[in-house]
Structures are given as structure tokens and as C-alpha cells.
Amino acid sequence: MKPKVIVNVAMSADGKIALPDRSEVKISGEEDFKRVHELRNDVDAILVGIGTVLADDPKLTVKDRFVEDPKHPLKIVLDSKGRTPKDAKLFREGDFLIATTKKIDQDGWIKCGDGKKVDLSKLMKILEKKGIESVLVEGGGEVIYSFLKERLVDEYYVFVGSMVIGGRNSPTPADGVGAQDIDDIISLKLFDHQTLDDGMLLKYRVEYHD
Numbered sequence: 001m002k003p004k005v006i007v008n009v010a011m012s013a014d015g016k017i018a019l020p021d022r023s024e025v026k027i028s029g030e031e032d033f034k035r036v037h038e039l040r041n042d043v044d045a046i047l048v049g050i051g052t053v054l055a056d057d058p059k060l061t062v063k064d065r066f067v068e069d070p071k072h073p074l075k076i077v078l079d080s081k082g083r084t085p086k087d088a089k090l091f092r093e094g095d096f097l098i099a100t101t102k103k104i105d106q107d108g109w110i111k112c113g114d115g116k117k118v119d120l121s122k123l124m125k126i127l128e129k130k131g132i133e134s135v136l137v138e139g140g141g142e143v144i145y146s147f148l149k150e151r152l153v154d155e156y157y158v159f160v161g162s163m164v165i166g167g168r169n170s171p172t173p174a175d176g177v178g179a180q181d182i183d184d185i186i187s188l189k190l191f192d193h194q195t196l197d198d199g200m201l202l203k204y205r206v207e208y209h210d
């Protein structure tokens with residue numbers, strides 16, 4: 001069975017996830033950080049795009065400050081052009097997997113398709129064979145939109161922080177090309193909400209229609 005895919009992202013009240021130059025903004029507070037680290041500890045893998053690695057250099061670990069005896073899920077990066085820096089912080093601890101395309105030949109990297117970007121359906125099949133049952137997609141906007149567009153997302157969680165970032169070039173939770181007409185719009189069904197810190201967590205199921 002395809003791994004369950006959960007998207008988790010934090011955005012400002014005006015729907016932005018970082019500054020226009022893509023540098024990181026602390027949108028969540030302690031309560032939401034704790035929730036995210038518990039969620040990371042519950043899944044088999046955490047996935048980000050190379051854009052997020054280059055912008056934020058995340059560790060993608062589970063902090064023992066939030067979770068006792070954390071299990072450290074597999075970290076996955078989508079990188080079709082081989083741009084992941086060798087000293088990226090995600091390499092420091094735990095297991096990782098870089099998913100790329102046929103053009104890139106790097107020891108240990110996994111080739112998913114011969115297109116311009118990592119073929120997500122192929123990646124899901126590889127992960128399924130590895131026994132991965134759940135994947136947490138943490139960003140950024142390009143990667144989240146690809147997963148949504150490929151109809152691979154089961155649940156979409158967004159924390160809305162009490163701030164306005166603004167800027168027409170600031171990244172949003174779902175960038176990429178976006179819907180080209182009304183039929184491309186992806187429907188969500190709200191199933192849970194919760195006040196955390198001074199923001200709101202919204203949890204949706206994704207409803208793909210034929």
C-alpha cells in the first residue's frame with residue numbers, strides 16, 4: 001500500500017511561509033513545535049525539497065526536549081540536480097535518503113525517473129518496498145504542491161500564526177504552477193482544529209475527485 005502522506009506546514013495569517021528572499025521565519029511557538037516533533041516521531045519518514053535544504057538547512061530530527069527517547073525517522077530530500085551540500089545539517093544524525101533523477105550519479109542516491117524532477121509515484125513505490133508506511137512532507141511550497149497535484153496527499157495540516165509577512169514573492173504552502181482552471185482546484189475537508197500558542201492548527205483530509 002502507498003505510504004500515508006501527511007503535509008505539515010506553518011504559514012502567516014496572510015498565507016506566507018517565509019520571507020520574499022526565502023529566508024526562514026519562526027511562525028510557530030513552543031506548543032506547535034512540540035506537536036510537530038511528536039508528529040515527526042510518529043511517522044516513518046520526513047521529506048523536504050532541496051529548496052528548503054538550501055534556504056533553512058534543517059536538521060529534521062526529533063528533539064528529546066519534546067519527545068522522550070525519540071526514534072529519528074528516515075530523512076528524505078528531493079534533489080534532481082545534485083545540489084544538496086555535503087555538510088548539510090540533516091546528514092549529522094540518523095538515516096537519510098536523497099531522491100534524484102537518472103541524470104545524477106551519486107553513490108547511494110535513489111534514482112526516481114528520467115524527467116526534470118523526482119518522479120513522486122516512483123518514489124512512493126520505492127518507499128513502500130522499504131516498508132515505509134507514513135511520510136511527513138514538511139515543505140517547501142514547490143514540493144507540497146507537487147504532492148497535492150499528483151494526488152498523493154492524505155492529510156494536510158496547516159498552522160496559521162498570528163502575523164502578516166506579505167510580499168507577492170513570498171513562498172506559500174502550495175506554489176508550483178497551481179490550478180489552471182476550476183477543475184484543477186483540490187478540495188479539502190476540515191476534520192480537526194485546535195488553538196496552539198497564539199495561532200490555530202487546521203487539519204484537513206484531501207478529497208480527490210475523478
Ligand SMILES: NC(=O)c1ccc[n+]([C@@H]2O[C@H](COP(=O)([O-])OP(=O)(O)OC[C@H]3O[C@@H](n4cnc5c(N)ncnc54)[C@H](OP(=O)(O)O)[C@@H]3O)[C@@H](O)[C@H]2O)c1
Pocket residue numbers: 008009010011017018019021022023024025027048049050051052053055056078079080081082083116117118119120138139140141142143144146147171175
Ligand atoms: N513555514 C514552513 O512550514 C516551511 C517549511 C519548509 C520550508 N519553508 C520555506 O519554503 C521555502 C523553500 O520552498 P521552495 O518551494 O523554494 O522549495 P522546496 O519545495 O523545498 O524544493 C523545491 C525543489 O525541490 C526539487 N524537486 C525535485 N523533485 C521535485 C518534485 N517532484 N516536485 C517539486 N520539487 C521537486 C526541485 O529542485 P531541483 O530541480 O533542483 O531538484 C524544486 O525546485 C523556504 O523559504 C523555506 O524557508 C517553510
